[in-house]
Amino acid sequence: MTVRTRIAPAPSGYIHVGNARTALYSWLFARQQGGVFVLRVEDTDAKRATQEGFEGALEDLRWLGLSWDEGPGPGGEFGPYRQSERFEGYRAATLSLMESGHAYRCYCTADEVAARRARKGGAQGYDGHCRKLSELERSELQRSGRPSAVRFKVPDGRTISFDDVVRGRVETGTEQIGDFVIQRSDGSPTYLLAAGLDDLLMNITHIIRGEDLIPATPRQILLREAMGATDVPVFAHLPLLVDERGRPLSKRWGDVAVRSYRERGFLSQAMVNYLALLGWSYDDRTNIFSLEELVDRFSLERVGRNPAAFDENKLEWLNLHYIKQTEPGELARELMPICAAAGIDAEVTVLEAVAPLLVERLRRLDEAPPMVRFLFQEVAPDEKALKVLAGQGDYLKAVLEALENLPEWTAQAIEDRLRELASERALKPKQAFQPIRAAVTGTLVSPPLFESLEILGRGRTLQRINSLTAGQVG
Numbered sequence: 001m002t003v004r005t006r007i008a009p010a011p012s013g014y015i016h017v018g019n020a021r022t023a024l025y026s027w028l029f030a031r032q033q034g035g036v037f038v039l040r041v042e043d044t045d046a047k048r049a050t051q052e053g054f055e056g057a058l059e060d061l062r063w064l065g066l067s068w069d070e071g072p073g074p075g076g077e078f079g080p081y082r083q084s085e086r087f088e089g090y091r092a093a094t095l096s097l098m099e100s101g102h103a104y105r106c107y108c109t110a111d112e113v114a115a116r117r118a119r120k121g122g123a124q125g126y127d128g129h130c131r132k133l134s135e136l137e138r139s140e141l142q143r144s145g146r147p148s149a150v151r152f153k154v155p156d157g158r159t160i161s162f163d164d165v166v167r168g169r170v171e172t173g174t175e176q177i178g179d180f181v182i183q184r185s186d187g188s189p190t191y192l193l194a195a196g197l198d199d200l201l202m203n204i205t206h207i208i209r210g211e212d213l214i215p216a217t218p219r220q221i222l223l224r225e226a227m228g229a230t231d232v233p234v235f236a237h238l239p240l241l242v243d244e245r246g247r248p249l250s251k252r253w254g255d256v257a258v259r260s261y262r263e264r265g266f267l268s269q270a271m272v273n274y275l276a277l278l279g280w281s282y283d284d285r286t287n288i289f290s291l292e293e294l295v296d297r298f299s300l301e302r303v304g305r306n307p308a309a310f311d312e313n314k315l316e317w318l319n320l321h322y323i324k325q326t327e328p329g330e331l332a333r334e335l336m337p338i339c340a341a342a343g344i345d346a347e348v349t350v351l352e353a354v355a356p357l358l359v360e361r362l363r364r365l366d367e368a369p370p371m372v373r374f375l376f377q378e379v380a381p382d383e384k385a386l387k388v389l390a391g392q393g394d395y396l397k398a399v400l401e402a403l404e405n406l407p408e409w410t411a412q413a414i415e416d417r418l419r420e421l422a423s424e425r426a427l428k429p430k431q432a433f434q435p436i437r438a439a440v441t442g443t444l445v446s447p448p449l450f451e452s453l454e455i456l457g458r459g460r461t462l463q464r465i466n467s468l469t470a471g472q473v474g
Helices: 017-032 052-062 089-100 110-119 134-144 191-201 216-228 256-263 267-277 291-297 312-325 327-343 348-358 367-377 383-389 393-404 411-424 429-441 450-456 457-467
Strands: 004-007 036-039 104-105 149-152 159-164 168-172 178-184 205-211 234-238
Touching: 004 017, 004 205, 017 036, 017 205, 017 234, 017 256, 017 267, 017 291, 052 256, 052 457, 089 104, 089 149, 089 191, 110 234, 110 267, 149 216, 159 216, 159 234, 178 191, 191 216, 267 291, 267 312, 312 450, 327 348, 327 367, 348 367, 348 450, 383 429, 393 411, 393 429, 393 457, 411 450, 429 450, 429 457, 450 457
Parallel strands: 004 036, 205 234
Antiparallel strands: 104 149, 149 178, 159 168
């Protein structure tokens, strides 16, 4: 048997970190087993699905390094892979279920269902009202043109069970389910039908998804049976992601889209590494994994049941690790869009030169623009820098004279001469170097001073110091 897993995002926005974790686990399992990873786009909700969301979902998966074997782009024998292009199949399946007696038309409005529930003390689920209609009643309702959905007829007195890799044996009595909608009144399929049918037709062998979808599983098992399937896929329902207060991670508590973390300067390697640890562990001490190592070591059996807390501090710690491991040229290329978003027209060669000076200082790449702005733009001293510069006019003139006569413009030569000047004036390093940093970079937070001056160049360094000695500081 060839293992076939899938990820099925709805393109109503960028991929949520929870969906990204599901995609990662599905991808890792397929790669480890020599199987197939399928990307299927669940865009049946025309009101929410957008082309931007579709393209964004694909871009997010590519950024994470999760290439798919079948789906939009590569295609495959079970396409099309966008559910909006598979509507005829859903309609045919719905008609077949009705003809075989497994489904029926329901003419109840939401208000009518709610009113009957209220009269019965708030009972949950559908009460089977339209299941009990006579043929005459059905004909009259149909002739009246009243809108109708289609419900699946859940059999009485059965227990639907499945073995979940993460949660063990799960059993549900059919009395807890109630007849559920498989086709809305506008003719569109519900998730239960569309996803269940597509998993069947695409030969998905392992369904890895969040635990919030456990209630869907017995319903989809019943649908598979009614459609003639004799097998059931392997299910693995992953634990919820929660915030630091134990609340389910959602957009209500902040932006938790993968795209947001990318724009804030998290590297894809750090995000993949961190997502892997949200519910899974290899042992009690190893935290750093490359994608290749994860393929080798990942197992669904080591995924826990308890909610996994999304700790941004740990993500930042991992990000710092990967920033330190990144080659200067690659780090410079990663920094280019971050600088552009901050309004800095950066040069990649200059960023490559300064990158080694930043790696110990950055938890996220979006912390870099304030540190490197002085290399690409003229800067004015900020409030803290102005305080340091107050009364430093004479000293900065001495600095200017000392630097003007340097035979070579290197970090070592700059450092030697400035330390010599500090010694001559009996100044501590902070007293000697902070005014220079403030004058040249406009801030008190920058990469190491001497290397920064070398990268900035002799001409611009001296010009900035000179502009402040010409009457701007006392």
